[in-house]
Amino acid sequence: MSDVTYYVAMPFLIDDDGSPVAGAAEECQSSTAALRRAEILARGAGHIGAVAFCRSGDPMTGEFGDATLLRKFGNVPEDLATL
Numbered sequence: 001m002s003d004v005t006y007y008v009a010m011p012f013l014i015d016d017d018g019s020p021v022a023g024a025a026e027e028c029q030s031s032t033a034a035l036r037r038a039e040i041l042a043r044g045a046g047h048i049g050a051v052a053f054c055r056s057g058d059p060m061t062g063e064f065g066d067a068t069l070l071r072k073f074g075n076v077p078e079d080l081a082t083l
Contacts, residue, residue, distance in 0.1 A: 005056040008067075009037035011047040012076055020048060020077050028052075035071055042073035049074025 007030055011023035026041075028034040031054060038052035050073045057064025069080070 002058070003056045004059055005054050007031050007034035007052070007054050007070075009034045009041055009050060009052050011038075011041040011044060011050040012074070013046055014048055020075070023047065031070055038071065039073050047074070049076040051076055051080065 007028040008025050009028055010025040012020050013023050015021045023041075026037060028037050031052070034052040034054070038050040041047055042050035052070040052073075053067045054070060055064050055067045
């Protein structure tokens with residue numbers, strides 16, 4: 001099977017300690033849809049921001065490359081690798 005690209009929008013919230021945490025990721029149909037959804041999520045109640053990203057790989061083998069950030073919206077941590 002060939003590589004598949006997944007597009008994702010993911011909100012960020014603040015936990016009880018005041019630290020930013022990732023919310024539930026939402027798969028989208030395209031990069032444009034992921035960007036639109038992330039922008040909407042960033043403005044949602046209780047959200048401090050959101051990101052849109054994509055990731056490509058082979059779902060049959062489970063081998064995927066690193067995620068590629070498409071855009072940040074709102075107050076999102078600089079270092080997303082720690083989440």
